[in-house]
Amino acid sequence: MLAGKRVLLIIGGGIAAYKALDLIRRLRERGAAVTPVLTRAGAEFVTPLSVSALAGMKVFHDLFDLTDEAEMGHIELSRSADLIVVAPATADLMAKMAGGQADDLASTLLLATDTEVLLAPAMNVRMWEHAATQRNTATLKDDGIGFVGPNAGDMACGEHGPGRMSEPLEIVAAVEARLAQGPLAGRRVIVTSGPTHEPIDPVRYIANRSSGAQGTAIARALAGAGAEVVFVTGPADVPPPDGVEVVAVETAQEMLEAVEAALPADAAVFAAAVADWRVASAGARKIKKEGGKLPVLEFAENPDILATISRMEAGRPPLVVGFAAETDDVVDHATAKRARKGCDWIVANDVSPATGIMGGAENAVTLITADGAEAWPRMSKADVAQRLVARIAEALG
Ligand code: CTP
Numbered sequence: 034m035l036a037g038k039r040v041l042l043i044i045g046g047g048i049a050a051y052k053a054l055d056l057i058r059r060l061r062e063r064g065a066a067v068t069p070v071l072t073r074a075g076a077e078f079v080t081p082l083s084v085s086a087l088a089g090m091k092v093f094h095d096l097f098d099l100t101d102e103a104e105m106g107h108i109e110l111s112r113s114a115d116l117i118v119v120a121p122a123t124a125d126l127m128a129k130m131a132g133g134q135a136d137d138l139a140s141t142l143l144l145a146t147d148t149e150v151l152l153a154p155a156m157n158v159r160m161w162e163h164a165a166t167q168r169n170t171a172t173l174k175d176d177g178i179g180f181v182g183p184n185a186g187d188m189a190c191g192e193h194g195p196g197r198m199s200e201p202l203e204i205v206a207a208v209e210a211r212l213a214q215g216p217l218a219g220r221r222v223i224v225t226s227g228p229t230h231e232p233i234d235p236v237r238y239i240a241n242r243s244s245g246a247q248g249t250a251i252a253r254a255l256a257g258a259g260a261e262v263v264f265v266t267g268p269a270d271v272p273p274p275d276g277v278e279v280v281a282v283e284t285a286q287e288m289l290e291a292v293e294a295a296l297p298a299d300a301a302v303f304a305a306a307v308a309d310w311r312v313a314s315a316g317a318r319k320i321k322k323e324g325g326k327l328p329v330l331e332f333a334e335n336p337d338i339l340a341t342i343s344r345m346e347a348g349r350p351p352l353v354v355g356f357a358a359e360t361d362d363v364v365d366h367a368t369a370k371r372a373r374k375g376c377d378w379i380v381a382n383d384v385s386p387a388t389g390i391m392g393g394a395e396n397a398v399t400l401i402t403a404d405g406a407e408a409w410p411r412m413s414k415a416d417v418a419q420r421l422v423a424r425i426a427e428a429l430g
Contacts, residue, residue, distance in 0.1 A: 035064050035209060040116050041067075041142070044120065045119060045120075045155075047155045054087055063205065069088045119150065122153055124156045124166050152179065155183060158192050158193070184197045213259040219261075221262075221299055222255050222260045223301040227267035227268060229282070231285065244270040246270075247304050249264075253415075256277050266279065266281055267305055288307060300350050313333035343355075343374050356380050357371075363399060
């Protein structure tokens with residue numbers, strides 16, 4: 034989360050400037066305030082109107098247009114931010130920065146600032162590989178300027194190679210890595226959430242009553258504590274929280290693959306209600322009624338994501354937290370489940386219908402660790418999440 038953070042975004046002149054619009058949106062979604070500065074060349078690619086509409090504030094665009102000089106000079110503009118991001122950073126802007134030139138608003142801000150600067154270069158591959166640009170990059174890195182990208186790939190000019198600007202979410206991650214605060218800043222946590230849907234045929238599936246509320250609350254609390262969160266969610270009722278990377282899946286198999294792709298992580302919280310079985314005979318065609326004959330479904334066991342990750346020999350997250358949905362003998366079953374699955378903690382809850390927990394707003398959990406069982410009072414799922422996240426922060430140190 035970037036709540037309360039101020040980012041000064043300088044948009045240079047390049048075709049990648051269109052991605053800066055999405056970047057503004059993504060930063061604001063995470064709670065950052067974005068002050069946009071558009072270079073003269075940048076304004077050839079995106080309009081001041083679209084930039085200011087997305088940023089929700091006026092766009093600054095030229096040194097001599099700074100009519101607000103009296104109330105907010107360029108020095109103040111550059112220093113009031115928590116981070117300056119240049120996206121796209123053109124070869125020209127980088128050359129100006131490396132040479133200490135200040136002949137327009139953007140280069141003047143960059144010279145006058147004492148704030149940390151992050152560049153997202155974007156240029157033709159030959160320009161990027163040119164000795165002058167490489168020299169400038171080395172100089173800027175020596176000066177303490179941060180870089181994200183460029184990526185390699187197909188370019189708008191038809192060539193291929195390094196020079197493509199990083200995607201908005203990659204830039205956001207780089208911004209968060211610099212600005213995030215909280216006990217879990219710099220930590221990466223994977224959360225699974227929601228039910229899974231296991232197809233019977235192309236139109237029918239097997240599901241369960243999980244709403245995704247508890248997993249969503251945990252992901253939100255983790256992001257609020259500054260963690261970088263990968264939120265792997267089945268088809269849940271509640272929308273995913275802001276400020277997390279959402280990976281939407283349907284089946285248990287897809288969920289396992291998404292979790293494995295999201296590793297490495299400092300911790301993983303498996304709050305999803307994963308279907309234990311899938312229909313082995315699920316096919317590409319809808320099952321039809323055949324003169325009163327009942328269909329017979331054959332099942333196969335799904336991979337156990339929690340157990341698979343808990344038992345990884347290399348690359349296991351240092352803290353693996355599972356859930357146990359039980360209807361009777363909650364502590365005994367959950368304690369056995371912790372040992373069976375090999376995870377560090379189990380958050381056990383009683384999901385018997387009388388409790389109203391499954392799909393409800395509250396939860397009454399028992400935390401099972403190596404030290405034993407700790408019953409928490411009944412509280413909202415948001416409070417359970419906060420308390421669990423505080424424990425995770427404590428455990429990760
Ligand atoms: N889990 C998982 N993959 C599965 C099944 C469960 O990752 N295929 C995880 C859940 O996310 C949860 C924990 O395992 O963190 C326990 O889930 P639960 O449904 O309580 O346990 P089961 O393994 O289904 O055991 P049982 O049905 O015997 O209670």
